[in-house]
Amino acid sequence: MNAKNIDKYTKEPGLVELKYFNLPEGEMFLLESGLKLPELKIAYETYGKLNARKSNAVLICHALSGDAHAAGYYRGEKKPGWWHEMIGPGKAFDTDKYFVVCSNIIGGCKGSSGPNSLDPRTGKPYGLSFPLVTIKDMVNAQKVLIDSFGIKRLLSVCGGSMGGMQALQWAVLYPDAVASCIPIATTYKHSAQQIAFSEVGRQAIMSDPAWNGGDYYEKGHPSAGLAVARMIGHITYMSNESMEKKFGRVLKKEKLGYEFTSEFEVEGYLRYRGDSFVKRFDANSYLYITKAMDYFDLQKDDKLSKAFKEVASRFMVISFSSDWLYPSFQSKEIVKALKMNGIDVTFCEISSDYGHDAFLLEFEEETKLIKHFLNTTHRRQKGHNDK
Amino acid sequence: MNAKNIDKYTKEPGLVELKYFNLPEGEMFLLESGLKLPELKIAYETYGKLNARKSNAVLICHALSGDAHAAGYYRGEKKPGWWHEMIGPGKAFDTDKYFVVCSNIIGGCKGSSGPNSLDPRTGKPYGLSFPLVTIKDMVNAQKVLIDSFGIKRLLSVCGGSMGGMQALQWAVLYPDAVASCIPIATTYKHSAQQIAFSEVGRQAIMSDPAWNGGDYYEKGHPSAGLAVARMIGHITYMSNESMEKKFGRVLKKEKLGYEFTSEFEVEGYLRYRGDSFVKRFDANSYLYITKAMDYFDLQKDDKLSKAFKEVASRFMVISFSSDWLYPSFQSKEIVKALKMNGIDVTFCEISSDYGHDAFLLEFEEETKLIKHFLNTTHRRQKGHNDK
Numbered sequence: 001m002n003a004k005n006i007d008k009y010t011k012e013p014g015l016v017e018l019k020y021f022n023l024p025e026g027e028m029f030l031l032e033s034g035l036k037l038p039e040l041k042i043a044y045e046t047y048g049k050l051n052a053r054k055s056n057a058v059l060i061c062h063a064l065s066g067d068a069h070a071a072g073y074y075r076g077e078k079k080p081g082w083w084h085e086m087i088g089p090g091k092a093f094d095t096d097k098y099f100v101v102c103s104n105i106i107g108g109c110k111g112s113s114g115p116n117s118l119d120p121r122t123g124k125p126y127g128l129s130f131p132l133v134t135i136k137d138m139v140n141a142q143k144v145l146i147d148s149f150g151i152k153r154l155l156s157v158c159g160g161s162m163g164g165m166q167a168l169q170w171a172v173l174y175p176d177a178v179a180s181c182i183p184i185a186t187t188y189k190h191s192a193q194q195i196a197f198s199e200v201g202r203q204a205i206m207s208d209p210a211w212n213g214g215d216y217y218e219k220g221h222p223s224a225g226l227a228v229a230r231m232i233g234h235i236t237y238m239s240n241e242s243m244e245k246k247f248g249r250v251l252k253k254e255k256l257g258y259e260f261t262s263e264f265e266v267e268g269y270l271r272y273r274g275d276s277f278v279k280r281f282d283a284n285s286y287l288y289i290t291k292a293m294d295y296f297d298l299q300k301d302d303k304l305s306k307a308f309k310e311v312a313s314r315f316m317v318i319s320f321s322s323d324w325l326y327p328s329f330q331s332k333e334i335v336k337a338l339k340m341n342g343i344d345v346t347f348c349e350i351s352s353d354y355g356h357d358a359f360l361l362e363f364e365e366e367t368k369l370i371k372h373f374l375n376t377t378h379r380r381q382k383g384h385n386d387k
Numbered sequence: 388m389n390a391k392n393i394d395k396y397t398k399e400p401g402l403v404e405l406k407y408f409n410l411p412e413g414e415m416f417l418l419e420s421g422l423k424l425p426e427l428k429i430a431y432e433t434y435g436k437l438n439a440r441k442s443n444a445v446l447i448c449h450a451l452s453g454d455a456h457a458a459g460y461y462r463g464e465k466k467p468g469w470w471h472e473m474i475g476p477g478k479a480f481d482t483d484k485y486f487v488v489c490s491n492i493i494g495g496c497k498g499s500s501g502p503n504s505l506d507p508r509t510g511k512p513y514g515l516s517f518p519l520v521t522i523k524d525m526v527n528a529q530k531v532l533i534d535s536f537g538i539k540r541l542l543s544v545c546g547g548s549m550g551g552m553q554a555l556q557w558a559v560l561y562p563d564a565v566a567s568c569i570p571i572a573t574t575y576k577h578s579a580q581q582i583a584f585s586e587v588g589r590q591a592i593m594s595d596p597a598w599n600g601g602d603y604y605e606k607g608h609p610s611a612g613l614a615v616a617r618m619i620g621h622i623t624y625m626s627n628e629s630m631e632k633k634f635g636r637v638l639k640k641e642k643l644g645y646e647f648t649s650e651f652e653v654e655g656y657l658r659y660r661g662d663s664f665v666k667r668f669d670a671n672s673y674l675y676i677t678k679a680m681d682y683f684d685l686q687k688d689d690k691l692s693k694a695f696k697e698v699a700s701r702f703m704v705i706s707f708s709s710d711w712l713y714p715s716f717q718s719k720e721i722v723k724a725l726k727m728n729g730i731d732v733t734f735c736e737i738s739s740d741y742g743h744d745a746f747l748l749e750f751e752e753e754t755k756l757i758k759h760f761l762n763t764t765h766r767r768q769k770g771h772n773d774k
Contacts, residue, residue, distance in 0.1 A: 033645040132645040192630035192653040193622065199654045200618045202647070203661070204591060207611035224594035231587045232619060235580065240714075243579035249684060256682060258420040258519040260589070260674060264681065266579040267586045274590070287647060294651065295643060297636060324711070327627075 012089050012096075013047040016072030016081070018111055020044075021103075021145050029106075029113075029141065035131040039120050042145050043068045043111025044103035047087055048095030050149060055381060057151045058093055058374070059142060060102040061159030061166035063359075064233070064289050065281060067110035070102035085363040092367040097378065098155065105166075106141045107133040107289055109282035113141075116217065116282040128214030133288060135162070135296045139169045143177070155381060156374055157313075158182035160359030161326065162289070165296050168334070172298060175312040180377040182370060184318040185359040187330040188304055188337075189297035194325070197236055198290035201229035205283045214284050226283040227274030234273050239322035239355030304337035311338070314380075315345040316373045318366065320358035346373065399476050399483075400434040403459030403468070405498055407431075408490075408532050416493075416500075416528065422518040426507050429532050430455045430498025431490035434474055435482030437536060442768060444538045445480055445761070446529060447489040448546030448553035450746075451620070451676050452668060454497035457489035472750040479754040484765065485542065492553075493528045494520040494676055496669035500528075503604065503669040515601030520675060522549070522683045526556045530564070542768060543761055544700075545569035547746030548713065549676070552683045555721070559685060562699040567764040569757060571705040572746040574717040575691055575724075576684035581712070584623055585677035588616035592670045601671050613670040614661030621660050626709035626742030691724035698725070701767075702732040703760045705753065707745035733760065 021042040023029060029040040045068045050057060060070050060083065071087035073080050081102075087093045093100050104112040107130070115130040146154065157170040157178050164186025171181040187194070205211055208225030216222060238246075247266035262268045298307040315338055319331035328349050335347040350365045352358040359366070408429040410416060416427040432455045437444060447457050447470065458474035460467050468489075474480045480487050491499040494517070502517040533541065544557040544565050551573025558568040574581070592598055595612030603609060625633075634653035649655045685694040702725055706718035715736050725732040737752045739745040746753070 035645070128647070132647075189636065191627065192634040192636065192651070193625075193627045195636070195651050196618075196622045196630060196653050196657055199649070199651075199657055200615060200622065203618060203658070204615050206647070207595070207615060209596060228587060228591050228594060228615065231583075231590060235583045235587065238580075240578065240580045243583060247579040249576065249579065249582070258422070260515070260519075260593070260678065262586070264579075264582050264586075266583050270583055270586055271590070291647065 013072035013084075013087060015075060016045050016047065016069070017074065018043050018045060018068060020111065021148055023144070029144075031131055032134045032136045033132055037106070037113060037131060039113060040106070040141060040144065041111070041113045041117065042103050042106070042141055044101060044145060045069060045072070045081070047071055047100040048098050050099040050151070054149070054151045055153065055155065056097060056378070057099045057101060057146070057149070057154050058156045058158065059146065059154050059170070060087070060093070060100060061142070061157065061163035062102060062105065063159070063161035063163050064293070065277070066163070067108065068102050068104040069110075071100070082360065086366065086370075092363075092370040093158075093374070094371070098374070101146070103142055103145055105138040105289070107138070107285060107292060109285035114282070115214065115284035115288055125217040127217065127284060130284070130288065132291060134292050135165045135169050136173065138292065139166055139173055142166070142170075143174060146177070152177065154178050155377060156180040156182060158184070158370070159186075160184035161186055161356065162293050165293065168298060171311050171313045171315075172307055175310045178313040179381050180314040180316070180373070182316050182318065182373065183331075183334065184366070185320055185323050185326050185356055187326050188307070188334050189299050190294050191330075195294045197232060197325070198294050201232050202287050202290055204228040204232070205286060211283060216283075221278065222283045223278040226278045226281065226286060227271075229286055230277040231270045231274045234270060236325040237356045239324065239353055241322055241353040242355055242357070245353065304333060305340040308337050308341045308343065311341060311343055313343075314377055315343060316369065317345060317347045318359075318369065319349050320352045320354065320356070320362065321349055322353050323356045323358060325356040400459035400471075400474060402462060403432050403434065403456070404461065405430050405432060405455060407498065408535055410531070416531075418518055419521045419523045420519060424493070424500060424518060426500060427493070427528060427531065428498070428500045428504065429490050429493070429528055431488060431532060432456060432459070432468070434458050434487040435485050437486040437538070441536065441538045442540065442542065443484060443765070444486045444488060444533070444536070444541050445543045445545065446533065446541050446557070447474070447480070447487060448529070448544065448550035449489060449492065450546070450548035450550050451680070452664070453550070454495065455489050455491040456497075458487070469747065473753065473757075479750075479757040480545075480761070481758070485761070488533070488536075490529055490532055492525045492676070494525070494672060494679060496672035501669070502601065502671035502675055512604040514604065514671060517671070517675065519678060521679050522552045522556050523560065525679065526553055526560055529553070529557075530561060533564070539564065541565050542764060543567040543569060545571070545757070546573075547571040548573055548743065549680050552680065555685060558698050558700045558702070559694055562697045565700040566768050567701040567703070567760065569703045569705065569760065570718075570721065571753070572707055572710050572713050572743055574713050575694070575721050576686050577681050578717075582681045584619060584712070585681050588619050588677055589674050591615040591619070592673060598670060601674075603670075608665065609670045610665040613665045613668065613673060614658075616673055617664040618657045618661045621657060623712040624743045626711065626740055628709055628740040629742055629744070632740065691720060692727040695724050695728045695730065698728060698730055700730075701764055702730060703756065704732060704734045705746075705756065706736050707739045707741065707743070707749065708736055709740050710743045710745060712743040
């Protein structure tokens with residue numbers, strides 16, 4: 001290990017490890033559908049220290065393909081967590097001040113209970129016998145974890161994309177437990193177009209013969225179907241502008257070959273992203289998570305402002321100018337509905353060419369906004385506690 | 388047959404039938420790739436009458452999933468051609484005045500030479516031994532057909548989407564043979580994002596085991612893969628607005644079932660469109676046609692204005708405000724490059740919520756614009772001929 005690596009591992013968040021929380025054996029976890037999960041395991045990571053008053057905790061919620069590994073390095077790995085640039089000493093989520101928690105969602109495939117984990121009743125992976133979960137269920141599982149730390153009120157809940165849905169759901173479901181909320185590049189309900197993209201991805205997986213009704217863990221995984229689903233996803237995560245800048249019509253070879261190989265750079269990129277995804281992600285989880293997003297609807301058949309009636313958090317809502325998957329107008333509707341309830345809300349549309357992916361890439365802009373917002377929340381929170 | 392049906396069949400274009408043109412036996416058709424097609428068959432339809440001077444011919448070019456059946460009815464069928472509302476007496480393409488031709492593209496699967504037609508050398512379907520074709524090849528095949536009528540100059544070439552690419556290619560390749568050109572909802576080159584959507588569709592087909600390297604005509608077709616490809620396409624043809632208006636979050640049943648069936652209306656619609664497409668379209672053709680679109684690039688590595696240097700047609704370029712697959716800015720770039728060559732060009736962006744599909748739906752607006760444009764072209768053409 002060279003000097004640079006030692007520094008990498010020792011500097012907070014530095015070396016991190018995945019931890020697990022389990023409901024006591026025999027305890028069931030009730031889901032929104034009314035069904036019960038016979039066990040609950042939550043994989044999570046923490047960065048920074050929880051203070052004595054337990055008032056400095058920030059929950060980070062991840063997106064579709066994210067996981068609990070938000071920052072720092074696993075021993076021997078070169079790639080840090082997915083939001084490493086945002087979490088650490090002096091960063092947006094400053095670990096010198098805050099205790100940051102990130103847990104893998106239930107329904108996921110990175111350590112928390114999901115279709116690929118073992119059903120205690122059979123000793124085999126659940127597969128499709130795992131009950132459908134919702135964003136509310138993901139939040140309820142996170143609440144169990146947060147309760148286990150003895151935290152009564154989170155300083156902030158923050159997340160991008162599906163993570164933003166969880167953040168919104170926290171503020172609505174547990175108003176007293178959330179001092180502030182930062183939903184990024186997200187929506188308050190999946191639109192028809194968003195459901196459509198989810199559904200095509202699911203169809204790609206389910207029409208792969210290897211999927212086998214979700215029962216494939218002891219056989220070959222539906223890699224081809226999952227790769228296609230991921231490729232569709234990737235197009236929606238980038239913008240027309242960013243694709244044009246990154247690839248344009250650049251060829252992989254010198255000239256067109258008049259054949260069905262991947263000839264344009266953009267084709268090669270998509271195939272590569274599809275193929276690398278199947279090595280790290282479970283196809284059934286893709287089905288469960290996209291379904292949870294499709295079910296997400298805070299508005300229901302009523303006015304959105306009514307959904308926010310009990311909300312007691314401060315808000316900072318962030319969107320990106322070129323994000324066409326979760327476009328700014330959806331964030332603006334959230335802001336409007338919050339304002340109608342007299343809630344303290346700041347809205348920032350960050351100008352970016354990166355499309356939806358911007359929430360994972362525009363660190364500098366996000367840092368400026370979030371750092372200040374958390375500082376203010378923390379200061380007010382202290383005042384609140386001192387009273 | 389009731390009175391209404393008699394009227395439907397007798398009123399021009401009324402009852403129509405598919406006709407075929409064949410290159411003389413043994414004659415090869417040279418392609419842009421340098422390869423030769425051992426035969427050339429073109430399926431086509433005509434509406435209206437060619438005048439003595441052969442100066443009133445209009446060529447309609449179809450899009451990805453279109454065919455030669457642009458207007459009128461086949462005997463016993465209830466559904467007219469795909470642009471029936473635009474072609475007929477008194478319509479935009481007025482068959483009282485004009486002789487309208489529409490032919491199936493080569494590489495297609497509706498009667499013209501393509502991967503599903505018989506290779507005269509083997510007596511079996513070509514499959515992937517059919518050579519790759521380009522937009523230029525499609526146009527060259529149409530030119531052979533137009534020549535066979537003795538038509539020296541087309542009054543107009545018009546098409547939407549990939550049909551628009553053909554129209555542009557005609558004006559560039561055969562400047563003397565095109566009096567006017569109407570490219571609708573199209574582009575002068577496929578962008579990285581447009582290639583990406585094509586590629587995902589192809590991957591969906593090619594990863595279906597039934598595809599079998601394109602050799603499936605005597606076995607089961609890759610229906611699952613083609614259906615997924617079509618579903619992806621459909622999302623790109625509609626706009627966020629039109630999907631929201633048509634489906635929103637409306638459920639097929641009374642309430643959410645917490646299961647992986649198609650629960651939202653939009654899911655059911657996509658599955659239906661996917662399933663109905665596989666009954667009428669060949670998966671290999673989908674590969675060939677999307678590849679031809681991806682190859683389309685009038686600009687190459689030079690300025691677009693240079694591509695239009697020899698162009699001698701009048702132009703009307705039409706785009707639609709909510710079309711995000713072939714967005715208006717691409718049409719504007721065409722207009723700009725034409726203007727830089729001093730070409731007579733009119734640009735119209737039709738305000739519509741229908742997205743890319745608008746070119747098949749906004750008849751009224753298109754009719755107003757095209758009718759007048761063709762009239763003027765016809766009048767000027769007459770003057771031209773009388774000189």
